[in-house]
Amino acid sequence: MNYAWNWGVLVQPPYLEWLGQGIAMTLAVSIAAGIIALSLGTLIGIFHSSTSGAMRLVTGSYINLFRNVPLLLQMFLWFFVVPELLPKAAGTWLKRELPNPEIITAIVALGLFTASRIAVQVAAGIAAVPGGQSMAARASGLSTVQAYRLVLLPQAFRIVVPPLTSEFLTIFKNSSIALTIGVYELTARTQQIQSFTYQGFEAFTAATVVYMVIALTVTTLMTVIERRVAIPGQSARV
C-alpha cells in the first residue's frame, strides 16, 4: 500500500476545529436524546408494568412501533415525511422557521427510539422486584404513586443499571446516523476532513479513538453510580 501518512492534518486549521465541533455536536445530540429517552422511557416503562390491559396496549404499541423500525428509517420519516403529513402551517414551520431542524429532528428521533428500549428495561426491572414489596407498601397505606416512587422504582433502577449502561453507550454510537439528515456530528466531520485532505485513515482513526474514549468514560461513570447506589449487605456486580 502506498499511502502518505500525515497525522499532522488532525491538528491543522481548520481540521482540528472541525473535529472539535464534531465532538461537541455528537455529545450534544446524544446527551439531549439521552435525557428524552431516560425520562420518557421510564414513564412508559412504569405504565407498561401496570395491570391495566388498555394501558399495556398503548405502551406496548409504542414500544413495538419504535423498537422495530430501523433507526435510520425513523430519522428519514421524521425529517422528510412527518412535515408533509402535518397541517400545512405546522409543516411549513418545521421546514422553514424551526432553527436547526436537522439537529432537533435527530435528537427527537434518537430520543424516541431509545425510549422504547429503555421502557422495556424499566418495566423488566419493576417486574423483577418481588411482589411482596408492593403489597407491603400498599398495606402501610402508601398510594400507588408513593409505592412506585419510594419502594418499587428505587429497587427497579438498581436492577437495570447494567442494561441502561449499554443503552447509553448505544446512544452515542447511534448518534452517527444523524449525519444522514445533515447533522455535522463527529462521523460527518471526519468524512469531511477525509474529502478535503484525502487523509481518511487519520481522520477515521481520530473518530474511532474519540468514540472509544466517550464509551469508556460512560462505562466508568455508570460503574461508579452502580457502586454508589449498591445496597449495603447485598453483593454488587463486580
Add this chain to the structure above:
Amino acid sequence: MVEMIRINGLSKSYGDVPVLKNCSLDVARGEVVVICGPSGSGKSTFVKCINGIEPAQAGRIAIDGEDLPSKPAAAARIRARIGMVFQHFELYPHLTVMENICLAQIHVLKRSREEAKAKAHGLLRRVGLTDKEAAYPSQLSGGQQQRIAIVRALAMDPVAMLFDEPTSALDPEMIGEVLAVMLELAREGMTMVVVTHEMGFAKAAADRVVFMDCGEIVEIAETARFFAEPASERARLFLSRILAH
C-alpha cells in the same frame, strides 16, 4: 362487644377456581384470633383481603365501623390503620431499619421526621433492637427482620394487626423471639388476626381459633374448646396431624 373487624360473605376466585367461599368473621376489639388449616386452604388470601391488598369479588369488610371502600385511594387511608406482617418480612431492602420504620409514618401519616424517629426509637427499644437502626435488612437475621417488620407496622399506631404466617420463613431458633413479641402485643390488648401453624402460640394467646379448609371457614371456636373437642371431622384430622409430632 365492640367489633373491630367485620367480614361478611367474603368470596374470591382465580378464574374458575374458588379460593374463598362465603367467609364471615367478626373480631372484637382487643381480641386475638388465630386462623389455621391445611396449606392451600385460603388462610393467607383471607387475611390479605381484610385490608384489601388482595381484592375480593364479593363480600363486605368494615374496620372499626368503617366500610373498606373499593376505590384504591380511599382504601389506602383505612389500610394505614391496620398493621400487616408478612411471611417473608418484606422490609424495603434499599432502606435502613430506621428508614423502613419511618417511611409510611412520614408519607402517610405526615409525621415530622423527628416525631417518626422518636416513635421508632421507642418501639425498637421494646423489641431490643436499638443498635440496628442504621443496618440494612440484608444485614439482619430472619428473626431480627421480622421483629423490625412488626415495629414498622406498630409505628403506624394501628387499631389492629394482621399476621400472615409470621414465623413460617424463620429458622427454628428464631421463631421464639418473634412469638415473644407477638405474645406481648396480645397481652397489651392489641386486636390481632394471626395465620399460623404455631399451635403453641394459639393456645397461649388466642381467644378464638378459626379453622379453614378448601376456602371455607369450617369452624370458629373458643381456643380451649377447639383443642379439646373440635366440632368438625376435618379440624380433628388436621389437629391430629400437626399435634402428633
